[in-house]
Amino acid sequence: MLVDVLRIGLGVLFLVAGLVGRRFQPGNPIGLLFVLAGCSWLIDRVVSDTSFWWLLPQNVWAPLLGHLVVAFPTGRLHTVPRLVVVGAAYLETAVLAAARAWGNRALLDTEFAMTAVVGSGMLVLLVRQWMCSSPAQRRTLSMMVGASLLAVGVVTAWAPAYRAGMQPPYVALVLSLSGIPLAYLVGLLRRRMDRGAVADLVVRLSAGHPRASVRDALATTLHDPELRVGYWLAEQQRYVDADGSPMAPEPSNVLTQVNRGEHRVALLAHDPVLLDNPELVDAACAAVALALDNERLTAELRARLRQLAESRDRVLQASEAERRRIERDLHDGVQQRLLSVAMTLGLAEATAPHQLTSEAKAAVLATIDELRALCHGIHPPVLTERGLHGAVRELTAVTAGVDLTWELTDPLPPQVETTAYYVVAEALANVVKHAHATRTVVAVTGGAGSLLVRIEDDGRGGVDPERGSGLRGLTDRVEANGGTLRVHSSSRGTRVHVELPCA
Amino acid sequence: MRVAIAEDSILLREGLTRLLAEAGFEVTAAVEDAAGLLDAVADDPPDVALLDIRLPPTHTDEGLRAAITLRTDHPGIGVLVLSQYVRVSYVAELLESGADGVGYLLKDRVSDLAEFAAAIRRVGRGGSAFDPTVISQLIGRRAHNQGQDELTDRERAVLALMAEGRSNQAIAQRLSIAERTVEKHCTNIFVKLDLSASPHDHRRVLAVLRHLNE
Numbered sequence: 001m002l003v004d005v006l007r008i009g010l011g012v013l014f015l016v017a018g019l020v021g022r023r024f025q026p027g028n029p030i031g032l033l034f035v036l037a038g039c040s041w042l043i044d045r046v047v048s049d050t051s052f053w054w055l056l057p058q059n060v061w062a063p064l065l066g067h068l069v070v071a072f073p074t075g076r077l078h079t080v081p082r083l084v085v086v087g088a089a090y091l092e093t094a095v096l097a098a099a100r101a102w103g104n105r106a107l108l109d110t111e112f113a114m115t116a117v118v119g120s121g122m123l124v125l126l127v128r129q130w131m132c133s134s135p136a137q138r139r140t141l142s143m144m145v146g147a148s149l150l151a152v153g154v155v156t157a158w159a160p161a162y163r164a165g166m167q168p169p170y171v172a173l174v175l176s177l178s179g180i181p182l183a184y185l186v187g188l189l190r191r192r193m194d195r196g197a198v199a200d201l202v203v204r205l206s207a208g209h210p211r212a213s214v215r216d217a218l219a220t221t222l223h224d225p226e227l228r229v230g231y232w233l234a235e236q237q238r239y240v241d242a243d244g245s246p247m248a249p250e251p252s253n254v255l256t257q258v259n260r261g262e263h264r265v266a267l268l269a270h271d272p273v274l275l276d277n278p279e280l281v282d283a284a285c286a287a288v289a290l291a292l293d294n295e296r297l298t299a300e301l302r303a304r305l306r307q308l309a310e311s312r313d314r315v316l317q318a319s320e321a322e323r324r325r326i327e328r329d330l331h332d333g334v335q336q337r338l339l340s341v342a343m344t345l346g347l348a349e350a351t352a353p354h355q356l357t358s359e360a361k362a363a364v365l366a367t368i369d370e371l372r373a374l375c376h377g378i379h380p381p382v383l384t385e386r387g388l389h390g391a392v393r394e395l396t397a398v399t400a401g402v403d404l405t406w407e408l409t410d411p412l413p414p415q416v417e418t419t420a421y422y423v424v425a426e427a428l429a430n431v432v433k434h435a436h437a438t439r440t441v442v443a444v445t446g447g448a449g450s451l452l453v454r455i456e457d458d459g460r461g462g463v464d465p466e467r468g469s470g471l472r473g474l475t476d477r478v479e480a481n482g483g484t485l486r487v488h489s490s491s492r493g494t495r496v497h498v499e500l501p502c503a
Numbered sequence: 504m505r506v507a508i509a510e511d512s513i514l515l516r517e518g519l520t521r522l523l524a525e526a527g528f529e530v531t532a533a534v535e536d537a538a539g540l541l542d543a544v545a546d547d548p549p550d551v552a553l554l555d556i557r558l559p560p561t562h563t564d565e566g567l568r569a570a571i572t573l574r575t576d577h578p579g580i581g582v583l584v585l586s587q588y589v590r591v592s593y594v595a596e597l598l599e600s601g602a603d604g605v606g607y608l609l610k611d612r613v614s615d616l617a618e619f620a621a622a623i624r625r626v627g628r629g630g631s632a633f634d635p636t637v638i639s640q641l642i643g644r645r646a647h648n649q650g651q652d653e654l655t656d657r658e659r660a661v662l663a664l665m666a667e668g669r670s671n672q673a674i675a676q677r678l679s680i681a682e683r684t685v686e687k688h689c690t691n692i693f694v695k696l697d698l699s700a701s702p703h704d705h706r707r708v709l710a711v712l713r714h715l716n717e
Contacts, residue, residue: 332511332562336514339611342614346613346619347522372587372588382590385567386563399644
């Protein structure tokens with residue numbers, strides 16, 4: 001009696017699961033498979049005809065359930081192994097129905113082997129699907145896969161157990177099968193609840209959380225920890241992440257655009273499993289559109305800052321290269337030519353002395369001198385000849401009482417060398433002009449992708465970086481390179497400390 | 504006197520060759536880079552090697568490095584470095600192996616044939632020839648320190664010419680004073696600067712330059 005109630009109850013449960021599924025996911029065949037399985041199960045209990053055309057529908061519930069669990073959650077069998085295994089299950093049922101209808105004992109004896117092959121095929125498919133799924137997919141899959149493993153295992157082992165003379169309680173079969181529709185119904189219920197979580201999302205965002213949390217809040221609500229957000233920059237026609245660097249979604253990601261009214265706000269790169277629950281994604285997108293739009297403005301600003309920094313860097317590099325080139329061109333061209341004129345005039349002066357020759361020679365020499373000063377202003381030639389180390393050594397050699405500490409082995413970018421050179425030159429010029437120092441220390445060291453320059457004297461101090469135009473210009477130069485300049489001046493001396501990034 | 508030249512500008516190289524021929528020198532080689540000069544010097548050693556600082560292939564300090572190599576490998580050959588710029592720190596490098604037969608002049612000096620020829624001869628004979636610009640930088644630098652101020656203007660002028668590598672006779676000529684007076688100034692300078700070498704010693708240039716360079 002109890003067994004009959006359970007039997008019919010299970011059939012009804014299949015039907016209910018199918019109908020609920022049809023209601024919430026009309027396009028998904030899973031619901032239909034449940035309904036068919038329910039009908040087949042109920043026919044089996046009420047009809048006891050043994051002709052083939054009755055046996056087939058009575059037994060088809062088993063392959064239908066197998067089909068359903070293998071096709072879960074999309075309801076489609078889009079790989080060959082799945083098609084093969086599910087097809088084999090239907091074929092087995094048809095063959096066994098025929099064997100039973102026409103009393104073919106030999107075929108009936110192979111039932112156990114056939115069921116074992118098909119059942120283990122399904123088990124392998126389920127386990128593989130589980131292994132290959134993302135955390136977000138596992139959330140949907142876990143209960144269904146668990147229930148299916150149990151049911152497929154029990155069904156596969158049922159007939160051989162009987163044949164071996166065991167009497168497994170029928171209740172166990174019914175209960176194990178009922179796990180499948182129950183897991184399905186719980187999953188549907190959870191989707192409804194997820195949509196309710198969007199309300200929490202709105203509350204969480206309105207509480208004014210810091211920047212990173214919009215993404216985190218979305219990731220929590222959509223149950224996709226790897227979710228990424230790209231903000232739309234209309235001017236540049238591209239998406240950037242919160243730091244302003246270009247967004248690069250994974251190839252496996254599905255992209256969902258978030259709009260606010262007419263205009264594009266952001267792009268969500270999320271797990272494909274969310275496609276099964278478009279209502280949730282839509283609701284979440286609608287809820288965060290405003291917050292994302294605000295974030296987008298910040299991201300746009302960051303992207304613009306990044307661009308500015310990059311272009312400033314390129315301009316600095318180009319100007320550095322240009323200055324080097326001009327200095328070299330002047331050295332190799334005009335200067336040499338003027339020198340050869342001076343040489344010729346000197347020769348003329350030696351062989352046929354004349355007042356005008358001497359005047360012309362003096363004028364050429366004065367021009368060469370001016371050109372030399374000009375070249376020095378364009379790009380210090382000693383940097384070209386000797387690099388920063390030699391150039392700083394020269395600076396400390398022409399100033400009295402300077403000790404140089406040099407702890408640097410890695411080569412530096414040209415614009416960093418030039419800036420460091422001007423720092424040392426200007427600071428030493430200040431020491432000579434104003435400090436009345438007896439000892440000065442110049443220390444050039446490096447560490448963690450930056451260059452440190454320190455110039456320290458024991459003079460009378462009184463240096464104000466805001467007043468002297470030299471130090472002001474130096475600060476601009478250092479800051480243009482992304483570095484910092486600090487001056488500490490007291491009656492016991494002055495310390496200029498410069499840090500330049502050289503990545 | 505025999506001279507080998509390394510200068511990458513063809514204009515200057517040919518000008519120098521002509522100039523030196525005019526001044527009575529024999530030019531044994533006129534090449535465009537340091538490697539060429541080192542080969543030429545090994546093949547046919549001149550009395551003086553004349554070289555530019557910026558030479559191919561990198562146009563940085565090849566000439567200076569070649570000069571230092573020559574001073575070590577061929578101590579008998581005078582080395583005269585020419586450059587568009589003079590650097591105090593390069594003087595120190597050149598002086599590391601003594602002040603005999605070494606010189607460092609601004610290229611501008613080629614416009615005064617007599618002075619230039621005299622400088623080459625001095626270097627060729629084992630003397631020295633340093634550019635007045637370097638010397639004035641060194642002396643100017645020392646002026647910031649104590650002690651230096653005790654020198655009179657005339658003594659300073661003598662010190663500068665002495666540091667350039669000139670003989671007492673040349674200094675006397677330049678300043679239009681008697682050679683005896685120059686000698687007296689030299690002795691005073693050496694006493695005031697507390698230099699141990701004798702003012703008559705041929706190594707006095709080194710002593711003075713080292714003192715200035717300290």
